[in-house]
Amino acid sequence: MTPTSRALRTAVAVLAGCAALALPAPVVAADEVPGHAPSVEHAALTSLAAEEGVSRAEAAEILRRQDDGIRALDRLTAELGRQSAGAYLDDRGRPVVNVLGDAAADRVRAAGATPKRVTRTTAELRTVRSALEALPAVAHTTTATDPVTQQVxxxxxxxxxxxxxxxxxxxxxxxxxxxxxxxxxxxxxxxIRGGAAITGGGIRCSAGFNTRKNGQNYIIDAGHCTKGVANWSGIGPSVGASFPGNDYGLIRNRHSNAPGVVTLYNGDVQRIDRAGAARVGQRICKSGSTTGLTCGTVQRTGVTVNYPQGQVRQLVQTAARVNSGDSGGALFDGRTALGITSGMGGGSSFFQPVREVLNRYNVRLN
Structure with a gap:
């Protein structure tokens, strides 16, 4: 099937991470939610207001609050170690830490977060989950740990x-x-989508993030994409793939201009300048070549997904909409890269955490 010139331009823009194309320079974020490009801010606020039944002003306050909340969770869980048993952001973006004793609760409270007394330890939940995942894998199922209810x-x-x-x-x-x-x-x-063979091998995917190593540009992408395509039209060859088990891969990007931005499919772009780890309750957005810019909430992390092609572990599950062709696309929170699109099912979307990919290939974000 011969693609239209419009589809070809769109696909190249995505696969090249906006490189070497006449796209706008990175847009300065609006004042309402620092770090968010105007299109991202609008989509995120619209999604959050509808999901929580709050005003736009209240939604903006939640988004402004969540960056500090995530930093607090990272710091507190590291400090508390085994005295914490999971953490998340509540529906107003405030940090909540599951604790096992009074001393830990006092430390969480003193740091401005909310302690939640629980009885199951992280190790106990891990043991239960390991027992379930030791069974023969069953396609079209997932296993995850819910820090809000303290259940597998x-x-x-x-x-x-x-x-x-x-x-x-x-x-x-x-x-x-x-x-x-x-x-x-x-x-x-x-x-993933077969058919409109505009990238190579009869497969269309989306780009993740532009990265660099030793002066060479690379695109990090979904492993089930790079495993199936040896060379991407107008971009370069696949030079890494891990799928199943993981879902990440690497594409050598022959463009000399590979800015650290994500295209939003409306002429706008989002600047990306750091990588982070997703937290349950975090409000996020994703960009992909089929559904464009969509936003939602992180539902779970560390999820095991049993695709028919095999099991993939440690994925991020969100409510942001994805569809065929979005594979490899970028998951982010404002200027923070969080993951690359793996798949969908059961009304949710699944993403490979970005830090693992950067570390595996020893590349850094452009």
Whole structure:
């Protein structure tokens, strides 16, 4: 199938991370939410206001608050070590830390965060989850730990094999209320599209982030994309792929101009200048070549997703919409890179954490 010139221009803009194209320079963020390009700010505020039923001004306050909240969570969980058992942002962007004792609760409170007394340790939840994940993998299911309810969550879909689902339910029941089984709709699948062969190998994906090593530009992307394509039209060759198990890959970008921005599909771009780790409750956005700019909330982290092609671990699960062709696209919070699009299913989207990819390939963001 021959792509239209418009589709070709869009795909190259995404795959090149806006490199070597007549796109606008990075836009200075609006004052309402520092660090957010105007389009990102608008999309994030619209999504948050609708999701929480709050005004635009209240939504802006939540977004302004969450950066400080995430920094507080990072600091407190590192300081408390085994005395904490998970952490998250509440629906108003405020940091909450699960604690096991009074001393830890006092330290959290003194730091301006909210302590939440819990009884299960991180190690106990990890043991329960390991027991479930030791069973034969069942396609179209996920396993994750929910820090809000202090439970391991097994998600089944209406496409999950009936026998496999029954095995998982029976195994979950053995752990009582430490495990919650959820049922939803839609297959778990990598967000890849065949057909419009505008990038190579009959596959269309989206770019993640422009990076650099030893003076050479690279694009970090989804592993199920780079595993399937040897050379990307107008960009360069795939030089790394890890899928399943992980879902990341590397593309050598032959463009000399590879700015550290993400295209937003409306002539606007978002500047990216740092990498971070996603937190449950964090409000995020993603950019992809099919659905463009969409926003939502981080639902879970460290998620195991059982795609039909194999199991992928340690993914970030969000409510931001993705669809086929968005694979490899950028997940971010304002100027902070968080992940690259892996797949979707059950009404959620899944992302490979960006720090792991940067460390694996020893590249840095442009």
């Amino acid at each position: 969550v097994v998600t089944l879909t209406d496409t999950t094999d009936a026998r496999g689902a029954a095995r998982l339910r029976a195994a979950a029941a053995e752990h009582g209320d430490a495990v919650r089984v959820e049922e939803t709709h839609g297959a778990m699948s990598p967000a």
